[in-house]
Amino acid sequence: MVLTSRIVELSATIHEQTTKVDAFLAANNLPTPSFDISCPPKLSLPPDIQASREAVLEATDELTALMLGPVESLIPPPNSWISVTALQRFKIANSFPPGESRTFAEIAKACSIPESDCRRLLRHAMAFYIFSEPSPGVVAHTASSKALAEIPPVGSFIGFVAEEMLPASTRLVDAMQKWPSSEESNETGFALTYATDIPMMQVISADSRRAQQMGNAMSFLHSRPGENVQYLVENFPWGDTGLLVDVGGAKGTVGMAIARYAPKIEVVVQDKPEVIKGTEVPEDLQGRLQLIGHDFFTEQPVKGADIYLIRNVLHDWSDKYAAKILGNLIPALKKGARVLVNDRCLPPPGALSPYKSRQPRASDLYMKGIQNAKERDSADWTQLFESVDPRFKNLEVISPQGSFLSMISVTWEG
CATH class of the missing domain: 1.10.10.10 (Winged helix-like DNA-binding domain superfamily/Winged helix DNA-binding domain)
Known part of the structure; x- marks a missing residue:
């Protein structure tokens, strides 16, 4: 019996799955992938065809590495x-x-x-x-x-990565040597790159151009299909929740989506006063949604809510500061209240191919380079809540198919 080599298996996968994508495009009068300017920047594909596309990319990645061999694949490829x-x-x-x-x-x-x-x-x-x-x-x-x-937001994202994240990553190892095990946001690759003892967020906030660029870059990231708020809205069991507090909820986009989906929920959106300034409550949510100024590094002022939501916040902070954010909720929590974190949950080692795991693992190191922050897996989330208070119980992780973000939910049993 002749065994098929791995490189032939991969080439067969590429051919099979590419044929499926091509047939779908032809049947739906969609353009075949091209760099001609008539080609749209992105096609919306149904889940099965998107899966075929991902299979092609995954197999191509592994085949390229195998063809390069151990030494050439070890050396970073030319970078754009x-x-x-x-x-x-x-x-x-x-x-x-x-x-x-x-x-x-x-x-x-x-x-x-x-x-x-x-x-x-x-x-x-x-x-x-x-x-x-x-x-x-x-x-x-x-x-x-x-x-x-x-597409201006694309340029903003490129500018943010090139100006802030990439330079910081080049000094990440230097920072790790200078400040071993540091959790401080001003002891980072970014701090060494820009010779500052001020955390990145403050440095950028003091520069209107860089602040606007970062804001546009984050809007671009959050507009990606994998961060669509509908994954949160449609996959969490809201039940008859009475009051939800969206901690660090910016201008209320997420809180508004939840309020419209679950009409029995009242929502309080919190962020710094300068962030929520000028935001109007839509007419259809008058009386059910309000925005108030609050810094999540201070004690939570809204007592007795049923759910405290923290979306896309904690990955910006080391465990030391993430624990402070969670600890500031405790004086406000009633028994049975839930804390719902909507953030990335890294998969267990080996659960994904190297191709699929590369982006989240890179994000983890980028976060360390700019802020000493981190992405977390389920064990990390469990450890974080336990370090804050053992009365956080019943941690559950919900990871909808296609979503970049998971729902990490705990119940307060104090």
């Missing part, structure tokens, strides 16, 4: 961040309209950079299918450069 950062910083994608072309000299003049640098940066980007050179010295848009030109 150098040129992508330049495209965003110098507004190169916006220097001429998609559908038109320009020479390197014309682009350089429009972007106020030397022509030789412009040429080098663009040809590096072209190696990643960003822009093309249809004839010598002439530059045209591809679908990727068009997306950068026409």
